[in-house]
Amino acid sequence: MPEWAELRITSDFVNKTSVGKGFIKAEKSDVSKVKTDLSFMNMNRPFTITAESRGKELRLSISDQKESKYLLMFMGMSGGFALISPKYKDYDKVMKHSHLRFYREDGMILCFHDVRRFGKWKWADEWSNNRGFDPVRETEEWKNELRNSYKDNHGFVSEVLMNQKLFSGVGNYLRAEILCRTQDNPWKKLSEFNAEEIENLMNVTLYCLETAYLNQGGRIKDWQNPFIQNENHATPMSNWILCYGSLQSSMIKDKTGRTFWFDPIWNSEVPEKYLKKKHKLTEII
DNA sequence: TGTTTATGCCGAC
DNA sequence: TCGGCCTAAACAC
Numbered sequence: 001m002p003e004w005a006e007l008r009i010t011s012d013f014v015n016k017t018s019v020g021k022g023f024i025k026a027e028k029s030d031v032s033k034v035k036t037d038l039s040f041m042n043m044n045r046p047f048t049i050t051a052e053s054r055g056k057e058l059r060l061s062i063s064d065q066k067e068s069k070y071l072l073m074f075m076g077m078s079g080g081f082a083l084i085s086p087k088y089k090d091y092d093k094v095m096k097h098s099h100l101r102f103y104r105e106d107g108m109i110l111c112f113h114d115v116r117r118f119g120k121w122k123w124a125d126e127w128s129n130n131r132g133f134d135p136v137r138e139t140e141e142w143k144n145e146l147r148n149s150y151k152d153n154h155g156f157v158s159e160v161l162m163n164q165k166l167f168s169g170v171g172n173y174l175r176a177e178i179l180c181r182t183q184d185n186p187w188k189k190l191s192e193f194n195a196e197e198i199e200n201l202m203n204v205t206l207y208c209l210e211t212a213y214l215n216q217g218g219r220i221k222d223w224q225n226p227f228i229q230n231e232n233h234a235t236p237m238s239n240w241i242l243c244y245g246s247l248q249s250s251m252i253k254d255k256t257g258r259t260f261w262f263d264p265i266w267n268s269e270v271p272e273k274y275l276k277k278k279h280k281l282t283e284i285i
Numbered sequence: 286t287g288t289t290t291a292t293g294c295c296g297a298c
Numbered sequence: 299t300c301g302g303c304c305t306a307a308a309c310a311c
Contacts, residue, residue, distance in 0.1 A: 003293095074293080078292080078293095078305080078306095171292050220292060297300090
């Protein structure tokens with residue numbers, strides 16, 4: 001699931017499946033190592049759930065008659081929600097990877113499903129302070145922060161885009177899609193941008209977050225080759241993705257070891273150090 | 286059958 | 299900067 005668009009879709013899903021519904025208990029799977037105390041949701045007092053996302057964080061507002069608390073959640077690489085019934089034919093298969101479960105009074109179960117178990121959750125009064133403004137929810141604050149700081153930021157734009165303090169919600173597929181649309185040199189330092197280029201970078205970022213959301217986000221495997229060529233499997237996102245994972249794109253491993261996909265027009269700009277690691281420079285068509 | 290890869294993030298050198 | 303946390307699917311041989 002998990003970059004800006006998928007988090008917002010997840011938040012929509014939780015609201016859609018929880019509005020007007022009472023919940024009666026919550027539990028984690030045996031295999032999960034998350035230690036957050038869930039007793040607040042297990043006191044025989046029905047509670048309600050609403051959700052909100054900010055960047056890559058999801059915040060559930062859990063309320064009973066007495067009190068309201070925030071459960072702050074992180075999706076990791078594979079987290080998302082599902083609503084299932086105990087009668088569902090693949091119930092066991094789904095529950096195997098459902099590591100936090102909210103039981104509705106009508107018998108349905110709202111599950112945090114997370115195959116790789118990198119997802120986490122904890123009680124918190126505030127959003128995490130190591131993350132910046134949400135570009136869409138807090139647009140003006142976000143833009144001002146960037147306008148005030150880009151001149152002192154000497155990181156490559158391709159790597160700064162992964163910084164959750166400055167580009168909250170942007171992850172590995174979004175940075176590729178943003179840069180191929182701005183046509184910026186991925187190895188240009190943020191401090192070398194001029195004011196107009198920064199405005200363009202911010203506006204393209206906003207455009208990408210919003211259109212990925214409108215195209216229903218989803219799972220990368222559902223977007224990629226060879227599905228892109230197969231109309232039966234085409235999704236709105238498979239047409240939206242222009243660069244990430246494409247056979248026409250070049251790639252390197254960035255400083256954190258993650259694959260960065262980019263337009264081959266920038267092949268000659270790739271710094272030497274990245275060419276010592278695994279990489280692929282495709283021909284410009 | 287073994288190896289590589291995956292939308293993220295943290296903590297130890 | 300690097301490995302670690304995890305599982306499963308896609309590759310390579």
